[in-house]
Amino acid sequence: MIDVREGGIWVYAERRGDSFLPVSLELMGKAREIADRLGVELTALTVGRDGGAGAQLRRYGPDHVLELAHPLLTTYDAKAYATAISAELRRSKPSTLLLGATRNGQDLAGRLAIRMRTGLTAHVTALELDDRQNLIGWVPGFGGGIEAGVSCPVRRPQMVTVKPGVFPLPESGTPTGDVTKVVPELSEKDVGSRRISFEPKGSTVDLTRAGVIVVGGRGTGGDFTRIERLAHLLGGEVGATRVATDAGWVERDRMIGQTGVITHPELALVFGASGAVQFTVGIEGANTVIAVNRDPAAPIFDHADLGIVGDLGPVVDSLLRALAA
Amino acid sequence: MRIVVCMKVVPRPEEVKVNLETKTLDRAGARSVLNSADMNALETALAFRDAHGGTVAVLSMGPPQFEPYLRVALAVGADEAILLSDRAFGGADTLATSYTLATALPKIGGADLVVCGEESSDGGTSQVPPSIAEWLDASQATYVERIVAGKDGTTVLATRALEDGKETVELVLPAVISVVVGSNEPRFIDYDRWAFAQSAKVKVLDFAALGGDPQYLGLQGSPTRVAGLREVRKPGRRRELVTVTADEAAFRIKAEIERVGRVRS
Ligand SMILES: Cc1cc2nc3c(=O)[nH]c(=O)nc-3n(C[C@H](O)[C@H](O)[C@H](O)COP(=O)(O)OP(=O)(O)OC[C@H]3O[C@@H](n4cnc5c(N)ncnc54)[C@H](O)[C@@H]3O)c2cc1C
Ligand SMILES: Nc1ncnc2c1ncn2[C@@H]1O[C@H](COP(=O)(O)O)[C@@H](O)[C@H]1O
Numbered sequence: 001m002i003d004v005r006e007g008g009i010w011v012y013a014e015r016r017g018d019s020f021l022p023v024s025l026e027l028m029g030k031a032r033e034i035a036d037r038l039g040v041e042l043t044a045l046t047v048g049r050d051g052g053a054g055a056q057l058r059r060y061g062p063d064h065v066l067e068l069a070h071p072l073l074t075t076y077d078a079k080a081y082a083t084a085i086s087a088e089l090r091r092s093k094p095s096t097l098l099l100g101a102t103r104n105g106q107d108l109a110g111r112l113a114i115r116m117r118t119g120l121t122a123h124v125t126a127l128e129l130d131d132r133q134n135l136i137g138w139v140p141g142f143g144g145g146i147e148a149g150v151s152c153p154v155r156r157p158q159m160v161t162v163k164p165g166v167f168p169l170p171e172s173g174t175p176t177g178d179v180t181k182v183v184p185e186l187s188e189k190d191v192g193s194r195r196i197s198f199e200p201k202g203s204t205v206d207l208t209r210a211g212v213i214v215v216g217g218r219g220t221g222g223d224f225t226r227i228e229r230l231a232h233l234l235g236g237e238v239g240a241t242r243v244a245t246d247a248g249w250v251e252r253d254r255m256i257g258q259t260g261v262i263t264h265p266e267l268a269l270v271f272g273a274s275g276a277v278q279f280t281v282g283i284e285g286a287n288t289v290i291a292v293n294r295d296p297a298a299p300i301f302d303h304a305d306l307g308i309v310g311d312l313g314p315v316v317d318s319l320l321r322a323l324a325a
Numbered sequence: 326m327r328i329v330v331c332m333k334v335v336p337r338p339e340e341v342k343v344n345l346e347t348k349t350l351d352r353a354g355a356r357s358v359l360n361s362a363d364m365n366a367l368e369t370a371l372a373f374r375d376a377h378g379g380t381v382a383v384l385s386m387g388p389p390q391f392e393p394y395l396r397v398a399l400a401v402g403a404d405e406a407i408l409l410s411d412r413a414f415g416g417a418d419t420l421a422t423s424y425t426l427a428t429a430l431p432k433i434g435g436a437d438l439v440v441c442g443e444e445s446s447d448g449g450t451s452q453v454p455p456s457i458a459e460w461l462d463a464s465q466a467t468y469v470e471r472i473v474a475g476k477d478g479t480t481v482l483a484t485r486a487l488e489d490g491k492e493t494v495e496l497v498l499p500a501v502i503s504v505v506v507g508s509n510e511p512r513f514i515d516y517d518r519w520a521f522a523q524s525a526k527v528k529v530l531d532f533a534a535l536g537g538d539p540q541y542l543g544l545q546g547s548p549t550r551v552a553g554l555r556e557v558r559k560p561g562r563r564r565e566l567v568t569v570t571a572d573e574a575a576f577r578i579k580a581e582i583e584r585v586g587r588v589r590s
Contacts, residue, residue, distance in 0.1 A: 110455030119548030122450035149553040192464025193494040200490035305563040318575035
């Protein structure tokens with residue numbers, strides 16, 4: 001059995017230009033906590049054309065910041081990134097590597113895990129240590145309100161991708177740790193793809209930090225106008241189940257749950273969603289949940305503080321009137 | 326160009342039951358379907374073949390009962406179908422699954438382009454496509470919405486849907502891509518091909534035919550373990566349930582909102 005304390009904990013800090021994604025900072029906060037519990041060191045890993053940006057990460061409590069810098073790492077490519085990172089993993093032998101479950105994070109993790117011949121638990125919504133100090137990543141499974149805990153007891157590093165919004169964003173504090181820049185050995189043949197163009201999205205929504213979310217599911221029948229009005233009146237954001245985003249009723253960024261985002265609003269109002277576990281994991285962190293569903297046996301009521309059995313149409317109308325009054 | 330589409334047969338999620346005592350999923354009662362993203366993957370491959378020539382083979386790992394589903398892919402337009410089936414492959418996690426699929430590729434004539442779905446619906450992780458790419462030392466692009474042939478046949482241009490926008494990359498072949506669910510309209514079954522699909526031979530390869538290193542196969546070869554199953558239910562929810570008139574409901578909800586202090590004045 002491998003002792004997790006043999007190696008430190010590494011967090012892959014994903015860059016967007018010269019700043020870092022919130023999910024990477026969230027992971028720094030959680031990783032610091034785990035590292036302290038185990039008495040091991042925390043290293044933040046960043047990859048890009050140049051070093052320099054990594055110094056920002058010193059504000060989130062690392063023991064070390066490791067910057068991999070090379071012209072061939074200017075834009076993201078799984079093959080080149082995996083080559084550069086795996087060399088460092090082999091050298092330092094960390095026990096754990098945490099990545100954000102972003103699209104590029106998953107793209108990289110899937111490749112890197114094979115390069116390291118190790119286990120990977122993907123899009124995790126909770127992290128724990130078992131009594132042998134292996135990480136257990138909890139992943140929502142099939143319906144029935146069940147999640148599975150997955151661990152990797154016999155290989156290292158144990159790799160996990162964690163959904164954005166699962167852990168709180170840590171406060172930035174006094175800088176700690178040292179920064180090391182490494183220029184990895186790379187050549188053209190290590191690169192599999194090259195970005196030739198990028199079309200940024202006009203606007204991006206981030207439900208992970210919304211204070212109020214008004215959610216619509218299939219039960220809305222596709223009409224989100226009143227859901228939008230309600231969200232507007234409450235100064236909140238519109239959220240949706242996968243059924244609603246797959247149908248194109250609402251943009252995909254507003255999907256809540258396992259495939260969507262994990263949210264922590266003060267208040268979530270949920271209309272016409274059945275409460276499948278892949279959805280409810282996304283609102284578990286809400287302070288207060290109110291659900292309206294015409295089916296008294298809908299599982300969503302198990303996840304709500306207040307459940308209203310009834311047709312959502314008249315309830316929304318009355319509520320809009322009551323709030324306008 | 327030789328294209329291989331990896332397709333998985335998955336249980337209909339709503340029909341799977343969980344046994345909390347044995348900590349296992351009971352899929353026996355559930356009917357199956359081809360994973361929905363994989364239908365988009367197949368369409369991507371067929372459209373590319375129709376535009377540029379070549380062949381499309383469908384590759385799947387799973388029990389022998391999957392065979393009829395692969396015939397659906399043939400009826401839709403795939404040229405051949407291969408099923409990897411052996412008890413030794415069972416219980417595979419993403420490492421073992423991707424190893425098995427990647428090991429089969431040279432045995433079935435190789436591939437210039439491997440096309441997968443973005444994610445499988447039965448607890449899928451979206452990790453199999455990048456993992457296949459690594460076993461093959463191929464290039465990769467995940468979450469692809471569109472592919473276009475490159476200039477000289479040695480590359481393809483793939484447009485990826487990322488959180489903050491759309492990225493187009495030039496991908497060196499051989500490559501593995503994964504296709505976003507719903508990114509195209511899968512074609513219907515071609516009834517002229519139905520007879521062909523029914524009589525066609527689905528090639529079944531077992532462990533002996535595949536070869537490969539048993540240390541990476543099936544449950545034995547899977548580094549991850551399911552340590553436990555539990556109910557997802559946040560403790561401390563009030564779970565108050567009421568059946569009232571719409572106006573009464575609105576009144577109750579408004580009171581909650583005011584309690585949370587969130588009405589705009
Ligand atoms: C791998 C995987 C990942 C997934 N990820 C996600 C995810 O991230 N997010 C997500 O949401 N889903 C996800 N799903 C899908 C999830 O399993 C459910 O299918 C989905 O959440 C159901 O959406 P829904 O509640 O809107 O629809 P339904 O389950 O169809 O429920 C509709 C509900 O509306 C009620 N209703 C209907 N009409 C009315 C009315 N007039 N008034 C009041 N109530 C009414 C019905 O009683 C019913 O309970 C995932 C599934 C899989 C397999
Ligand atoms: N057993 C399998 N047989 C064939 N293809 C698979 C299998 N498992 C996964 N895939 C492919 O990999 C994609 C992503 O699956 P996953 O990583 O399980 O989410 C699927 O959409 C399929 O294209």
